[in-house]
Amino acid sequence: MSAVLHAHPETGPALGVTTAGKPRRALSEAGMRGRWWRFTAILAITAVVLVPIMVTVLLAFTPGPNSTATGLTFENISNVFSKTLAGTWLQNSLVTTLCTVVVSVAVAAPAGYVLSRGRSKAVSGYSLLLFVMQSLPIITSVVPLFILFANMGLVDNLLGLTIIYVGSTMTVATWMMAAYFDSIPISLEEASWIDGCSVFGSFTKVVLRNSLPGVLSTAIFAFLLAWNDYLVAIVFLRSNEIVTLPMGVQSFFQQNNTDWSGVMALAVVMMLPPIIVFATLNKYFSVGGIGGSLAGR
Amino acid sequence: MTSTTTQSGLARARRGLAPGGPGGGGSPSTTNRKSRLSAQTTRTFFWLLIPSVVLLVLIHGYPLVYAGVQATHDGNLIQTGNFVGADNFATVLSSPAFWKAAQFTLWFTIVGVFGSWLVGLGLALLLRTKIPAGGTFKVLLLLPWVVPIVVSSTAWNWLVATPDSLIPSLFRNLGLGTPLFLADPTLAALMVMVFKVWVSFPFMMMMISAALASVDTTVYEAASMDGATRFQQFSQITLPLIARSTYISWILMTIFCVNDFPTIYLLTGGGPVDATTSLVVLAYRTVFQDFATGPGVAIAFLMTLTLVVVSVLLYRQIRKSSVE
Numbered sequence: 037m038s039a040v041l042h043a044h045p046e047t048g049p050a051l052g053v054t055t056a057g058k059p060r061r062a063l064s065e066a067g068m069r070g071r072w073w074r075f076t077a078i079l080a081i082t083a084v085v086l087v088p089i090m091v092t093v094l095l096a097f098t099p100g101p102n103s104t105a106t107g108l109t110f111e112n113i114s115n116v117f118s119k120t121l122a123g124t125w126l127q128n129s130l131v132t133t134l135c136t137v138v139v140s141v142a143v144a145a146p147a148g149y150v151l152s153r154g155r156s157k158a159v160s161g162y163s164l165l166l167f168v169m170q171s172l173p174i175i176t177s178v179v180p181l182f183i184l185f186a187n188m189g190l191v192d193n194l195l196g197l198t199i200i201y202v203g204s205t206m207t208v209a210t211w212m213m214a215a216y217f218d219s220i221p222i223s224l225e226e227a228s229w230i231d232g233c234s235v236f237g238s239f240t241k242v243v244l245r246n247s248l249p250g251v252l253s254t255a256i257f258a259f260l261l262a263w264n265d266y267l268v269a270i271v272f273l274r275s276n277e278i279v280t281l282p283m284g285v286q287s288f289f290q291q292n293n294t295d296w297s298g299v300m301a302l303a304v305v306m307m308l309p310p311i312i313v314f315a316t317l318n319k320y321f322s323v324g325g326i327g328g329s330l331a332g333r
Numbered sequence: 334m335t336s337t338t339t340q341s342g343l344a345r346a347r348r349g350l351a352p353g354g355p356g357g358g359g360s361p362s363t364t365n366r367k368s369r370l371s372a373q374t375t376r377t378f379f380w381l382l383i384p385s386v387v388l389l390v391l392i393h394g395y396p397l398v399y400a401g402v403q404a405t406h407d408g409n410l411i412q413t414g415n416f417v418g419a420d421n422f423a424t425v426l427s428s429p430a431f432w433k434a435a436q437f438t439l440w441f442t443i444v445g446v447f448g449s450w451l452v453g454l455g456l457a458l459l460l461r462t463k464i465p466a467g468g469t470f471k472v473l474l475l476l477p478w479v480v481p482i483v484v485s486s487t488a489w490n491w492l493v494a495t496p497d498s499l500i501p502s503l504f505r506n507l508g509l510g511t512p513l514f515l516a517d518p519t520l521a522a523l524m525v526m527v528f529k530v531w532v533s534f535p536f537m538m539m540m541i542s543a544a545l546a547s548v549d550t551t552v553y554e555a556a557s558m559d560g561a562t563r564f565q566q567f568s569q570i571t572l573p574l575i576a577r578s579t580y581i582s583w584i585l586m587t588i589f590c591v592n593d594f595p596t597i598y599l600l601t602g603g604g605p606v607d608a609t610t611s612l613v614v615l616a617y618r619t620v621f622q623d624f625a626t627g628p629g630v631a632i633a634f635l636m637t638l639t640l641v642v643v644s645v646l647l648y649r650q651i652r653k654s655s656v657e
Contacts, residue, residue, distance in 0.1 A: 150381050
């Protein structure tokens with residue numbers, strides 16, 4: 037597992053990176069034909085693979101059965117916000133996800149630093165413990181947590197949901213941060229100690245300040261987990277004003293009568309944030325981060 | 334696990350925070366400074382670790398212990414009843430529903446792991462060659478993995494759920510009958526597996542692409558000069574070189590498939606007639622619909638046990654492949 041979890045977020049192979057840098061050789065005629073043949077093949081495969089996503093986008097912008105509009109329209113999206121609690125659900129999802137991201141990084145970064153720099157048996161034991169915990173199925177802990185949270189008034193409560201998300205991201209997030217800190221030379225810190233900096237000071241001022249890629253990939257991981265979760269949400273959330281987007285989308289499904297225009301409009305709203313995050317930050321999201329992150333799902 | 338070895342190995346390599354590290358033990362003043370720093374280090378490390386430990390105990394430790402209590406007691410979500418020993422496990426292991434779910438989980442996992450691996454491998458090999466706009470395709474092909482499951486399951490539902498949905502109508506127009514993808518037990522089981530492969534292949538593609546990127550292409554040139562065929566190059570060079578990353582991705586995908594709840598639950602709800610009920614779905618239903626906490630948690634524990642066994646077996650393969 038070490039290779040996966042320890043892949044370096046910056047030097048590790050990032051997404052969309054082609055094997056550039058090789059000298060370009062003049063292609064023979066057959067080589068050119070081969071290139072275009074492969075292009076056609078991959079184009080066809082991609083088109084088929086993306087059908088469900090294209091259908092979602094298309095339906096979201098096509099006028100619904102009771103609409104007078106023609107052509108492509110934003111009507112469905114404005115309807116879903118005016119006629120349902122979509123705005124509240126979106127807000128619930130955003131608040132929960134952002135809190136999860138911030139708290140996860142705030143908990144994982146210091147712990148990751150200790151895991152990276154510490155050398156006692158206790159530290160490596162703790163590291164192993166985190167690893168074991170993250171591979172256990174979440175359903176095992178959901179039941180006891182439900183009872184605990186019910187007694188504390190944290191069921192049907194976004195704070196309760198956030199606590200569980202932070203708990204389930206922190207194991208992998210700590211490993212990701214530790215792997216990143218491993219790549220920061222300790223000589224940088226030593227220099228700051230000579231200048232009279234404390235250990236905590238060198239952690240925040242030297243290490244953390246140089247760890248933006250590591251922090252970002254941890255944040256993206258926490259974002260995806262919290263934004264996409266369905267299992268924890270259906271167990272812990274009850275009332276219509278408290279639910280997050282995944283349950284909001286599901287609420288459109290009624291026996292024999294699904295409002296497809298509405299559900300697809302909300303689906304498009306829901307898939308935009310992860311796509312935007314990926315489009316802008318994908319170079320920070322190494323395979324290593326993904327490998328580790330998904331182990332918890 | 335290697336992970337810890339690496340961890341402590343790295344930690345050892347980075348000593349210097351504690352006395353006796355490299356460069357330490359020189360003049361008395363250095364020693365003084367080192368030990369002062371060491372005491373400070375221990376104290377700082379303690380405080381830095383506290384939030385993490387509290388969360389681990391609250392969200393992982395306590396629930397695990399309590400789940401152990403629940404698995405050995407009768408009762409329901411509101412009240413833990415009397416100690417019943419291994420009764421819950423006996424109930425679960427003697428129920429046909431459990432074995433049916435176990436069997437489905439097994440098939441779901443096998444198809445999920447190898448299906449997504451094969452598709453991911455094929456695409457990674459194809460994308461490795463020079464293709465116009467290759468980078469764009471790489472990003473586009475990640476979309477099934479990036480889009481939330483709730484969204485993609487909705488789209489799949491629209492495509493296949495009723496006889497008038499797009500794909501069944503397409504079959505009808507081609508004169509192939511009207512398959513009921515989510516109402517026929519066999520087709521529904523096949524459908525969730527295909528859906529799982531669709532969701533997971535980008536992950537495999539990324540893992541394999543990363544492994545392939547580190548392979549030196551001169552190896553292939555040497556091999557083709559020695560007269561190796563394309564297939565020989567693939568089976569003798571490519572596969573062994575990506576073996577380690579393959580085993581790792583198999584372990585991870587096995588964990589994802591066995592623990593997977595939304596992919597199945599959102600598409601079929603476990604039906605029709607329990608045909609797509611996996612162990613997680615069964616555990617969820619046992620606890621939150623039948624309110625039988627003990628048996629539900631017992632199922633979760635049995636799943637965990639299986640996962641540990643599979644992970645250890647594959648983990649040994651990783652060790653072997655990295656030695657060779």
